[in-house]
Amino acid sequence: MLVPMKQRFDVLILGAGASGLMCAAELCCNSRLRIGVVEGNATAGRKLNISGGGKCNITNVAVSQEHFLGECSFVRRVLEQFTKEDLLCFLHDHAIALELRKSRYYFCKRAASDVSNLLLKRARGARFFYSCNIVSAVHESEGYRVHTDQGDFYARRLVIATGGESFKHLGASRIGLELAEGFGLQSRPFSPALVGLTLQKEQFWMKELSGTSCRVCIKVGARSMEEELLFAHKGISGPAVLSASLYWNKGDICIDFLPHKNLHVFLHSKKLLSTALPLSKRFMKTFLEHIGLQDKPCHRLHAAEIERLSQLKSYCFAPAGNFGFSKAEVSRGGIDTAQLHANSLMSTQHKNLYCIGEVVDVTGELGGYNLQWAWSSAVVCARQICQSS
Ligand SMILES: Cc1cc2nc3c(=O)[nH]c(=O)nc-3n(C[C@H](O)[C@H](O)[C@H](O)COP(=O)(O)OP(=O)(O)OC[C@H]3O[C@@H](n4cnc5c(N)ncnc54)[C@H](O)[C@@H]3O)c2cc1C
Structure with a gap:
């Protein structure tokens, strides 16, 4: 199904994975902005739902920049703005039960899909476009135009949340790096990490x-x-x-x-x-x-x-x-953090262009760090958009 011409949004989020969903949920709950979400899969949060054997290791007892590969002070500043304590409070307030494994790893007690369902519920004010593949994006005078296999989307603000390259059968692609390249942003090529x-x-x-x-x-x-x-x-x-x-x-x-x-x-x-x-x-x-x-x-x-x-x-x-991308839990590399503001994840070169989650050149160790990065970067981005709109 082709989307009607001239789909216009205040914010368009590319990717309905962990970071895209969290960003949409935060924006919908804290603003009256028109939010669109474009996703290649037929459903949201596919990788999130299978993470941690279906119960996703959602965060860790000890979250700090030392557990990440990336620019230390950038990672610290983002994590500080939405901490693991903030995440635990949020999940507690919404009755998502967790269990602590090996005194270190927080997992969902029931299923990772509880988290994606919660975020989808909170993001119900957004319009989701599923089975819609992003092809390219350009900056125009009034904002951004995104070209997809179902037509074009327009938005004042654009959030790239398309993740990394591992587990292609779950919709992963390197489109985030291609978009970044199109906007003249530097990036490091993806390579398999958290892998045998x-x-x-x-x-x-x-x-x-x-x-x-x-x-x-x-x-x-x-x-x-x-x-x-x-x-x-x-x-x-x-x-x-x-x-x-x-x-x-x-x-x-x-x-x-x-x-x-x-x-x-x-x-x-x-x-x-x-x-x-x-x-x-x-x-x-x-x-x-x-x-x-x-x-x-x-x-x-x-x-x-x-x-x-x-x-x-x-x-x-x-x-x-x-073992390669097909077995790697994450992709190392991504969009260079030197070109992003740590208090918003907005590009330093392009106003109103944001990059969040795994597509950014920040990769955590095993143990819930990558999801914590997805949550923190998404919330920081959404808060700044709400404040500045
Ligand atoms: C098997 C496995 C287990 C894992 N377990 C854990 C764990 O327990 N704890 C942890 O912290 N991390 C875990 N991870 C890593 C974690 O899932 C990711 O780091 C996290 O989901 C990244 O979130 P994201 O929003 O950046 O990207 P994603 O969740 O990957 O979302 C990106 C979205 O963009 C969409 N997309 C991509 N390209 C296009 C395109 N061209 N057009 C349209 N849409 C597109 C994708 O379909 C996807 O829905 C695991 C990963 C795997 C593969």
Whole structure:
């Protein structure tokens, strides 16, 4: 169905994902502006609804700029204006029950769709155009014109909330970067992040452990992440690896398979290596074979053997690559924050052009940080639009 010609709005939001929905909801509840939302999918919030296994890890106990890849002071200033406490209050006031997992991660108790439904209800004053694909946008004298496969839209203010490139089957695209480019904004290309890592031949021993997991500490540059590592058929995955992938481009990562444990304490034992160490027998046998050590009583190890075994505390190698956009929870990269105001997410070059959510060059670690970014950036943008209209 083609939209009638000359659809005019005060604010047009591109994308009805987490950030677009929150922005529409805030605008509708706090202004009388005419809001339009253009979405390529047939429904809103598809990625949000499947996030966190359908219960979305909505935020984290400890939200701060250190958990994000992006310009620190910009991220801090945006997060400060709509904090995780503000989010928790908002959800509490609207009877969205949460549960805390591992004393850190807030998940929806029932379903992530409770959040998208709440936002849709609050955004009911907006007009939603579904199954409508954005093609391009231009700045005109009175505002912005957006060209879609269903016709053109006009608006005084334009909010780009089209997200990143991962999970294309849920509607993801790189249109946000194309639009930015059209407006002369700098951006960093998207690349897969929060994603499993593939292995070079020398580390194929890990594939033999496919389906098992262990708690590790992974170091990437100056960052270190302690969580579960999952050995997978394609490589390594699990929370520790996903978070590490955010900071890895190429080169070595180092894995400590015995975090907080001193290897030497176990080496006085008369037990076999495969049973003395607090790692699974299957892991130890595979690892020993890889480093060419016999499974023998710990106290009989020679100095050179102990040296080889000490790789358990710092196993360094260069991953081959990652599992790609189809498996990546987020896309690293996006529109450069140096060209956005932190108190509004408005472009410094184009008045009334805003960029929010994952399309911005800010990416969080695993643990609810990316949704918190989507909420905070959306609310900051909506508040500024309300104040200045
Ligand atoms: C499997 C998975 C699990 C995740 N789990 C979590 C989690 O538990 N916690 C967390 O914090 N983060 C999680 N994330 C990340 C989080 O979902 C995203 O960071 C967040 O949804 C980004 O919000 P957004 O509004 O910027 O983008 P999106 O929610 O992706 O919304 C962008 C919207 O724009 C639309 N769009 C794109 N291109 C076009 C076009 N050309 N025309 C029209 N419409 C278009 C898309 O269809 C989409 O609806 C997960 C991601 C995935 C893939």
